[in-house]
Amino acid sequence: MASLPCPVFANNILAAEPGLRNGASYLPSPEKAAASLSYQRYPTTTTVMEKTTSFQQLHFSEALSILCEDHKVDSSIYAALLQECIRKKSLSDAQAVQAHMIKSGFHEHVFLSTFLVNVYSKCGHTDHARKVFDSMSRRNIVSWTSLMTGYAHNSQFEQAVNLFCELLEIGCYPTNYTFGAVLSACTSLGYLDFGKQIHGYILKYKIGSDTSIGNALCSLYSKSGDVKSAQKIFEGIxxxxxxxxxxxISSAVDNGESELGLRLFVEMLMAAVEPNDFTLTSVLSACCVILDLGLAKQIHSFSIKTGLESNLPVTNSVMYTYLKCSRLEEARHLFNSMETMSLITWNAMIAGHAQLMDLSSDGLEANSNGVEALKIYLKLNRSTMKPDLYSFSSILSIST
Known part of the structure; x- marks a missing residue:
């Protein structure tokens, strides 16, 4: 079991029986948390001032200059500037706005300080976000969740889980969105026992499981290989x-239940939910396992109609499925028509031809596939990309 960052939870997990019994006894109950949590009120502007429209049309430096001269501004002006910082992903602009917020006293506003935490996180500077968070004299659950999701979005999952532990230590009651964020972080870190313990808390206190929590729990149980629990949670979303x-669907396919994954895909279509690129790559992985050429062709047609054919992972998956189903012409046509390629694209073509060489009972056909694999490898070697260990492994399999 991975070393957990929070001693309180680690001790509880070690003491618990298998499963979820007593799995969340150290988390604050909603009643106690609600009594100890004070949501700070802060002035907000629901209707932006008339001058904001023209204000936003100015160059950022001009707008900030006007702001420095005008002390009769409200939070909507700062919010507009901070939103522009997110759009530009500009650290320097965010720091300029923060400096003026401190000068004018607006840094005391929970809403704006929380917004600033979000800005720094979106710009990839969670160290600055943490400094703003630590300097806040008042915080609410949105402040905590903003920093937590900021850590998660920047792949700093351990910091996200540690922050969740800090939140619990002060008796702050998490929201559903907070739970979704920390559960996703637990899945990424492999803290499966920790995530299950949080699930135990959600069950114990009958917290309504919304879509974000349900999705996060589905992913958690999928990673632990428990497809049945993942499916049960899915059905309750x-x-x-x-x-x-x-x-x-990915849960089923990744855990060796490809046919279940395909059945779920059909149910998804019947529910009128449109698949995205991640859905299609998972379904195509299932097609590779059970060699379902018909469905693979349908998915290829669907990707063309919806514009997803230009998505590189989808195209790579379609091409590799054609190779696995021994449809060389379709795979080569797709490969030759691709405007952009990744190393995965090249490796798929090399490995596909190498596998077909091994499967072929015709010596001439096997030799042809081997030669084609070598030609593709040489083209790769002459390109801007260089072969990796997987490329070498596929080529070595031809010569043995």
Missing amino acids: PDKNVISWTTI
Whole structure:
């Protein structure tokens, strides 16, 4: 079991019986948390001032200059500037706005400080986001969740889980969105026992499981190989979206239940939920396993109609499925028509031809596939990309 960052939870897990019994006794109950949590009120502007429209049309430096001269501004002006910082992903602009917020006293506003945490996180500077968070004299659950999701979006999953532990230590009650964020972080880190313990808390206190929590729990149990639990959670999600369906389909396919994954895909279509690129790559993986050429062709047609054919992972998956189904002409046509390629694209073609060489009972045909694999490898070697260990492994399999 991975070393957990929070001693309170680690001790609880070690003491618990297998399963979820007593799995969340150290989490605060909703009643106690609600009594100790004070949601700070802060002034917000629901209707932006008339001058905001013209204000936003100015160059950022000009707008900031006007802001410095005008002390009669409200939070909507800062919000507009901070939103522009997110669009530009500009650290320097965000720091300029923060400096003026401190000068004018607006840094005391929970809403704007939380917004600033979000800005720095979206710009990829979680260290700055943490400094703003730590300097806040007042925080609410949105402040905590903003920093937590900021860590998660920047792949700093351990920091996200540690922050969740800090949140619990002060008796703050997490929201459903907070739970979704920390469960996703647990899945990425492999903290499966920790995630199951949080699930135990959700069950114990009958917290309504919304779509974000359901999706996160589905992913958690999928990673632990428990497809049945993932499916049970999926069935309980009230408003299933494309992420819900893709997660459960991937859960089945990744855990060796390709036919279940395909059945779920059919159910998804019947529910009128449109698949995305991640859905299609998962379904194509299932087609590779059971060699379902008919469905693979249908998915290829669907990707063309919906514009997903230009998505490189989808195209790679279609091409590899054709190779696995021994449809060389379709695979080569797709390969030759691709405007952009990744190393995965090249490796798929090399490995596909190498596998067909091994499977062929005709010596001449086997030799032809081997030669084609070598030609593709030489083209790769002359390209801007260089072969990796997988490329070498495929070529070595030809010569043995």
